[in-house]
Each structure stands twice: as C-alpha cells, then as structure tokens.
Amino acid sequence: MDTQPIIATRGLTKTYGNTPVVNNLNLEVAPGVVHGLLGPNGSGKSTTMKMLLGLIAPTSGEITMLGQPMTAATRTQVLTGVGSLIEAPSAYPHLTGGENMRIATRLLNADPAHTQQAIELVRLENQMDKLVKNYSLGMKQRLGIAMALARDPQLLILDEPTNGLDPAGIEEIRELIVSLAREQGRTVLVSSHLLSEIEKMASHLTIINQGRCVFQGSQQELYDAQLPDVFIQTPAASIAAEVLRGLHPAPADGGLELSGLTDEQVAEVCAQLVSHGIPLHQVVRKRRSLEEVFIGLTGREALSA
Ligand SMILES: Nc1ncnc2c1ncn2[C@@H]1O[C@H](COP(=O)(O)OP(=O)(O)O)[C@@H](O)[C@H]1O
Ligand SMILES: [Mg+2]
Incomplete structure (x- = not known):
C-alpha cells in the first residue's frame, strides 16, 4: 500500500x-x-x-x-x-x-x-x-x-x-x-x-x-486468488473418479468436479483420462461465486450463522 x-x-x-x-x-x-x-x-x-x-x-x-x-x-x-x-x-x-x-x-x-x-x-x-x-x-x-x-x-x-x-x-x-x-x-x-x-x-x-x-x-x-473449479462431463464418472482419486474428485451431475487445479494440471488430467479410454464430453472451468469462496474460507457453518 x-x-x-x-x-x-x-x-x-x-x-x-x-x-x-x-x-x-x-x-x-x-x-x-x-x-x-x-x-x-x-x-x-x-x-x-x-x-x-x-x-x-x-x-x-x-x-x-x-x-x-x-x-x-x-x-x-x-x-x-x-x-x-x-x-x-x-x-x-x-x-x-x-x-x-x-x-x-x-x-x-x-x-x-x-x-x-x-x-x-x-x-x-x-x-x-x-x-x-x-x-x-x-x-x-x-x-x-x-x-x-x-x-x-x-x-x-x-x-x-x-x-x-x-x-x-x-x-x-x-x-x-x-x-x-x-x-x-x-x-x-x-x-x-x-x-x-x-x-x-x-x-x-x-x-x-x-x-x-x-x-x-x-x-x-x-x-x-481462487482457482475456479473444473467440471468434467463423462458417462464414465465412476471410473474417472477412481483414476483421479488422488485429486479428491467430487461427484457432479453428469460427471465430476475438481478444485484447486492449475491450467497445467487440467491438461494432465485430460491426458490421463483419455489414456484410460474414458470419453470426455466436456471439460469446463466453473467460476465460483464470491459466496462459495467465502464458505471455502470460513466453513459451511458461515451460511447458517
Ligand atoms: N466479554 C467476553 N467474555 C468472554 N467471551 C467473549 C466476550 N465477548 C465476546 N466473547 C466471545 O468472543 C467471540 C467473538 O465475539 P464477537 O467479537 O462478538 O464476534 P462477532 O462480532 O464476530 O459476532 C465469541 O465467541 C464470543 O462469545
Ligand atoms: Mg458482533
């Protein structure tokens, strides 16, 4: 300042x-x-x-x-x-x-x-x-x-x-x-x-x-400061989740979601899924709302406070 x-x-x-x-x-x-x-x-x-x-x-x-x-x-x-x-x-x-x-x-x-x-x-x-x-x-x-x-x-x-x-x-x-x-x-x-x-x-x-x-x-x-979440749309979500388990994927409608990934990591994830023969229908960066960022920082109880 x-x-x-x-x-x-x-x-x-x-x-x-x-x-x-x-x-x-x-x-x-x-x-x-x-x-x-x-x-x-x-x-x-x-x-x-x-x-x-x-x-x-x-x-x-x-x-x-x-x-x-x-x-x-x-x-x-x-x-x-x-x-x-x-x-x-x-x-x-x-x-x-x-x-x-x-x-x-x-x-x-x-x-x-x-x-x-x-x-x-x-x-x-x-x-x-x-x-x-x-x-x-x-x-x-x-x-x-x-x-x-x-x-x-x-x-x-x-x-x-x-x-x-x-x-x-x-x-x-x-x-x-x-x-x-x-x-x-x-x-x-x-x-x-x-x-x-x-x-x-x-x-x-x-x-x-x-x-x-x-x-x-x-x-x-x-x-x-926040890296947007990544949504991966695939009909083989459960196999994809197994392949990516080290990245703690969260289940999402029609696929799965990952958070905190850099662009390079997103590219690696795509390559890895393709090499396992998992079909990718969409890979999308999801801008988080400030509300979600706030909850990420303070915990979900902030919502009901
Ligand atoms: N005089 C006090 N004695 C003991 N604990 C207190 C006292 N004043 C506040 N606290 C505690 O300190 C914490 C922070 O309180 P406070 O500053 O009023 O929070 P906020 O304004 O963010 O709601 C709370 O857990 C509250 O119970
Ligand atoms: Mg107060």
Whole structure:
C-alpha cells in the first residue's frame, strides 16, 4: 500500500480465558475506501472494533489509527476523528430524534452545523420531532449513523449497521455508506456476517474466521486468488473418479468436479483420462461465486450463522 493506512493493527489479540477470540490480526485499512470486516457470527468482528475504539483493552498487539499510535496518552485525541456505531444504536427511545441529536452534539462537543449536515445526510430532517421509540429500525440505524457523523469524523467504524433491516432498509444504509466514502472521502470500516451485503459496498475486505484473518485485499484479489473449479462431463464418472482419486474428485451431475487445479494440471488430467479410454464430453472451468469462496474460507457453518 503506497498511501498510509488509516487503520493498521499489528498482532492484535484478545484472549478471554484461554481462548483467543481475536488472534494476531494485522488489519490494514486504506484511506477513502469502504473496507468490509466479514466473518461468521462469533468470529471476533465486534471485539476487533471495540479494541479499535478503546472500549476494551487488547491482550497484546498494537493499533495505529489516523496516523497515530493508540496509547493511553493519545487515545482520546485520536478518537475525536472517529465516529462509531457499535451493536444497537444508543438513542434514548422516549426522546425525539432532535432531542437525541442535541444531546449527542453537546456530549461530543460537536459543531451544531455538522450535526445538522449529518441529519440531512441520513435524510432524517423531517423526522426530528418524532419520538425515537416510534422510529423504524432503519430510522434508528440512520440516527445512530448521524450521531457517529456529528463530529465530522474522517473515519467511521460501523458494526453490522444493516443487521435486522428489511431489504429496502439495507439498500438505504448501503447507499449511505458508499456515498460517505465516494462523495465525502471518508473511510468506513463496516462489519457484517453476510457476504451479500458487504460485497455490494466494500471495495476491500478482511475476512476473519475464529479470530484469524483468512483473507485481506480487494474484492478483485479475492476472486483472482481462487482457482475456479473444473467440471468434467463423462458417462464414465465412476471410473474417472477412481483414476483421479488422488485429486479428491467430487461427484457432479453428469460427471465430476475438481478444485484447486492449475491450467497445467487440467491438461494432465485430460491426458490421463483419455489414456484410460474414458470419453470426455466436456471439460469446463466453473467460476465460483464470491459466496462459495467465502464458505471455502470460513466453513459451511458461515451460511447458517
Ligand atoms: N466479554 C467476553 N467474555 C468472554 N467471551 C467473549 C466476550 N465477548 C465476546 N466473547 C466471545 O468472543 C467471540 C467473538 O465475539 P464477537 O467479537 O462478538 O464476534 P462477532 O462480532 O464476530 O459476532 C465469541 O465467541 C464470543 O462469545
Ligand atoms: Mg458482533
């Protein structure tokens, strides 16, 4: 990365008892991008974000944010440049949206002009007189994001901001997040356990599983790092599977499938099958979906998480 990262962690670790829930994480978030922190439930996303925000202390490791190392002495100052939404939004339900925003402005010592801009950005300007308990979940999330924006931060850390929203609400939050980076040049670190949400807003991804990083890079790099599966269509699938057993073929409709093969290996496989007199009707590279790549990295339980 040629530009200085906005967030960089080195060996970031959090252990509860003997269990590391965040394990030696080297997170790098480039400026001005939406960076997705993706992983199944319980993989350590919230714990990571809470350490970045100084809400819990790391067991070991270092954090640099906005170009400054985070220490007890610098933390308060560094965090003035960071807005966050962690777990459920924290607005007072029995107060109006406007009252909540005024409280946040005062508590955060924010410029009321920025707060007003934030309200307009999340399109709640006509809902300020309504009690928050009468807000929809999507409106509450937007209010939470407006509060996170109150101090006009360079960096936003949003923990599962689309959790529990209906598809229209998810789309709204997604567009808002993308515009925060694209039009306003802010950096957004956003977590989700759903790849389908992250892939539509984040250009860069860190995928964690059981506290460990299993992938970090751009979405394009994630695709490129994966060798597509090969489907071999043959009426003699069981004999072919026997010939290729060292490559762990999987049965497939009308033939079998192999994964992780280079182009040279595919050529060898074809030659080998032909030499055994096995008829090949088709040999096709199958591009895997990002979903399949994600499951390959994190395990099938990620689907039901
Ligand atoms: N205060 C805590 N004490 C013990 N274990 C915890 C605590 N907080 C989180 N954990 C455990 O750490 C793991 C990661 O949790 P979390 O960071 O909330 O995951 P995620 O946000 O990815 O769903 C989970 O197994 C969770 O049960
Ligand atoms: Mg979480």
